[in-house]
Amino acid sequence: MIQIAPSMLAADFLHLSESVETVNKYADIFHLDIMDGMFVPNISFGFPVVEAIAKVAQKPMDVHLMIRHPEVYIERFAAVGASMISFHLEACHDPEPILGLVRNNGAKAGLVINPDKPVESLFPYLENCDFILLMSVFAGFGGQKFIEETIVRVRTLREEIDRRGLRCPIEVDGGINPQNAPLLIEAGAEILVAGSSVFRSSDPESTINAMRGL
């Protein structure tokens, strides 16, 4: 089953409840981008916003940490209701204990890589991941152009996951729209993050359904 995860970074923060409503009604997952201005050159939002969304969210919250020292904040994001938490392989020396920490806090653990990191760098950790997040733009900003090479990367990763008989969904994030979504799904992606294409659409429901292939 394909899941669509609108990125709340592209929401209208003055009218956040309308964006929350869009996800609650038509999509599957809230994708929440946390940026610290250090790991990436941008700052997004933090706990007060996540807590506000949590109060009304009827779909699971997926926290994408683009921060240094992710291990410091995992317990707090789990406590405010994140059911999926991912962090960047580029942000840590040894992801194993951090993946364990996420799971011990009751959330699904995901590892993320930027487009310039070989997918093979994830292979040693696949057994300990509940999902993988492949960036299809460089982490840090919404509204960037989809990097086409991502499709081959999804296929390579999918083949390795299937070869080992693992159940590890692939999530893809950045520049996703109804045009490139079918290519990602065909290559083996199961969770599609989409910010601008959903929230800049005049008809978010149709855009979400189009990405599902409906």
Ligand code: DX5
């Ligand atoms: C980029 C974020 C993405 C981004 C997606 O650093 O991780 O989740 O908000 O937004 P669009 O769909 O606009 O590329």
Ligand code: ZN
């Ligand atoms: Zn993201």
